[in-house]
Amino acid sequence: MRFTVLGSGSTGNAILIVAGETHVLVDAGLSAREIARRLMLVGCDPARLDGVILTHEHGDHAGGLRVLLKNLRCPVYLTGETREAYVSERRGVSSDEPRKRLEALRERVETISSSRDFCIGQLDFHPFTVPHDAVDHFGLNVAYAGVRIGVVLDCGHITTLVRERLKGCAAIIIESNHDPDMLKACPVYPWELKQRILSRTGHLSNEAVAEWLRDDFDGAASHIVLAHLSQRANNPHLARISAEMALRARNPIFQPQTEIVISSAKEPTPWIEL
Secondary structure (H helix, E strand, O other): OEEEEEEOOOOOOEEEEEEOOEEEEEOOOOOHHHHHHHHHHOOOOHHHOOEEEOOOOOHHHHOOHHHHHHHOOOOEEEEHHHHHHHHHOOOOOOOOHHHHHHHHHOOOEEEEOOOOOEEEOOEEEEEEEOOOOOOOOEEEEEEEOOEEEEEEOOOOOOOHHHHHHOOOOOEEEEEOOEOHHHHHHOOOOOHHHHHHHHOOOOOOEHHHHHHHHHHOOOOOOOEEEEEOOOOOOOOHHHHHHHHHHHHHOOOHHHOOOOEEEEOOOOOOOOOEEO
């Protein structure tokens, strides 16, 4: 099994996971053209996709889906609640967009549950609820041949369930969205947005990820990809240092051999093979 984060940030999120002949796209928040370009850049013909999973309806995870579907034959996997929210979403879109989305999804949807396992080809998916201000947001354990990847994006705080689902994963993709001080000082964001990001249904900070790495990470993952970094309220070097210092602060008996990888909004990460 291998994966690459095609892009991650407030401008769009998309992850490609491959096992055997199965190719699955998790989220489609980049533009359709950019998703197709980056898929080709990492050596994947978009026509090879066996499915697109939508974790929730927000534009930075779903904004490119409608146009992308014009050139794909595969189904879209999403929950019923997310489907209804996606086709009725009006923030930042034209008044005709909901109708276009409804038409694009016609006979293309595989309805899933945010708490029930499903499979696509050779990949097994185990979704779990994650706290975020979307209607039915979920994280994922993705399994193949006994190896698991954990995916947690857009997470307001790390719950007991999230902690448990990240144990035993060979690799983890987790958001490290912001530095609280940088966020509070950001002159571009209104206070209401800052409050949303800082809330328990908002986004994880570097400090929250560091606390999890220090106190709850089981050390099993060979790679941890820090994703969804804010371009205005974070810095890639700061996120990396925070995570690496947390790993070094662990009990010496439990020092993991884990590589911290920083995802980018502008280009795919290198392939990570497990």
